[in-house]
Amino acid sequence: MFTGIIEATGTLSSLTLVDGDLSVRVQSDNLDMSDVALGDSIATNGVCLTVTEKFSDGFSADVSKETLSLTRFAHYQRGQRVNLEKALQPISRLGGHLVSGHVDGIAEVVKVSPNARAIDYWLAAPEALMKYIPYKGSVCIDGASLTVNEIDGNQFKLTIVPHTLAQTTIAEFQVGTLVNLEVDQIARYLERLIQGAQAPKAESTVTESLLVQAGFIK
Template sequence: MFTGIVEELGEVVRLTGTSGDSALVAVRGPVVTSDARHGDSIAVNGVCLTVVDVDGDVFTADVMGETLRRSSLGVLRPGDPVNLERAATLGSRLGGHLVQGHVDGVGEILGREPAELWETVRFSLPPALARYVVEKGSITVDGVSLTVVEATGTSLSVGLIPTTLKLTTLGHKGVGDPVNLEVDVLAKYVERLLAAGTGAVAGATAAGTADPTGTGAARTGGEL
């Protein structure tokens, strides 16, 4: 679990095997490797990866096919900057929101509107994710916890402060560049629970287990 507060801007050292069903990525990050061990979790551009090796300030992680298909990690190249965050601990401050590091889809930057003290950035939104994104709700973009300024069925916009622009990949990307999106997991659980509840009620009614009269006698078939 993560909080969406990027700890440092790392650098891709190498990425091999992306044409197949798995890949191996090596990333330089002095902060996140300072206490990293085999088996630890580190989010790379919002994707939770498991450390398999640490060599100085470089860690290596395996990337499976599903991750390559659902995220933008496969298009990274040596030298590219990446957002890095270590997994949260029980004593961590929740400065952002609960982030799993399980990317739901990839969007792209549609436009940037600089202002005096911040910048508004608009991203495309895959249709399947639109129902989970609401104005003033939370979303993770390339591992950065952000507040949604505006949301439509096909896009969303956020406001980025100078610190975010300077210390994350979002300040370096241009129009057309891909970004990893993770919607608020609470929204997905609520949807699933509501759907399950509706199905249970419908099933009970169809089976005749409901007793609208309150007499304790359930209706079955066409009988009263």
């Protein structure tokens, strides 16, 4: 479990195909690894990854086919900058909102404009996810907990203040940038409770054609 408050940024220093899925090495000069153990979780651009190897300047982790199908990891390349957050501890302040690190889909930046010292970003999300994104609600974008300031159809606006721009990779966003999106999990739980036995059964989005397109199957 995470808060969406970014602790550091890092770089994907290697991405290696291993039997159909991906092994990644994340390097960071400003993420404190002293209290991280093998098996711990670290949110990497909003994706919950399990530490398989630990280094003084970062960690290695495996990325499954399911994660590759739902996130931007299938398209990342060596040198990609990522936002990092270690798992929430019971004594931590919950400065953002409860984030699971389980990405729901991909959103696209469609407009960027200045707003005094802040910057407004309009993002387009899959229509099926918009019902979970309310005005003044919380979303997680590439691991960062952010507040929705306006909604228009399948688009929503985020106003990013200078501190967040300086501490995350959001300042690099431009029109056309694709990002990992996690909606507020409380909204999903409420929907499931209301639907009860009428809730549709979940179906996997992992397909062979998708994995071929991403280069994980030849």
